Amino acid sequence: MLRRFAQALHCDRCARTFAANERSVDLTSTSGVSARVFKQSFWGGTQIFRSPLVSFAYERGWRSSFTWAGFPGDQKEFDMAMTYLQNAYGEVLVDMSCGSGLFSRRFVRSSKFAGVVAADFSESMLIQAKQFFDEDVSMDARWLKSAEC
Structure with missing residues (x-):
């Protein structure tokens, strides 16, 4: 409990x-x-995502630049995730390493899940995710649960 x-x-x-x-x-x-x-230790790749500047820039252009590395793009990635998660429809979904909540918000909008928990190691990413949730008037704030983990 x-x-x-x-x-x-x-x-x-x-x-x-x-x-x-x-x-x-x-x-x-x-x-x-x-x-x-x-004793907690971090590698550089972990620390960069804890920066408020990176959290701010992530969805405002940086994330879309990932296509050079073979990422298919936001919509295709979301479609792939929804196909993979079909067996979880109606359940609570935990979006681990949610970052700025880009997919967490889409999972909520899909209405396919009983709830969505957005979790990330970076507090600055969670702050950004909360800001995006708050700005999206179509979101019911009760759906957002955040945990720094």
């Missing part, structure tokens, strides 16, 4: 308490653990 406290989320099963705020819950392995217990 998970219980929400003012600035934390506690899991009775694993007896861990995870840091939280009004925007997100930190579900990383270092959340609520003394630095002596676990």
Whole structure:
């Protein structure tokens, strides 16, 4: 059972308490653990996506440039994902590494899922995702759940 406290989320099963705020819950392995217990290290590719500048630029042009690397484009990728996820229709979908929520918003709009959880390691990406959700008047904000993980 998970219980929400003012600035934390506690899991009775694993007896861990995870840091939280009004925007997100930190579900990383270092959340609520003394630095002596676990030393977290990052590689450069992880850190770049934690930059607010990258989070801002991601959907505003940078993501579309991925076609040079063989990505088929947003719509084709979404269509592929929906085909793959057909067996999950009616269930809650967890969009891990959601980034700025580009596909999370499309999953919500599809109305194929009971709920969509947008989760990302980067708090700045989650902040950007929340901004996009808030700006899209067709979105029901209750559908967005975000967790930093």
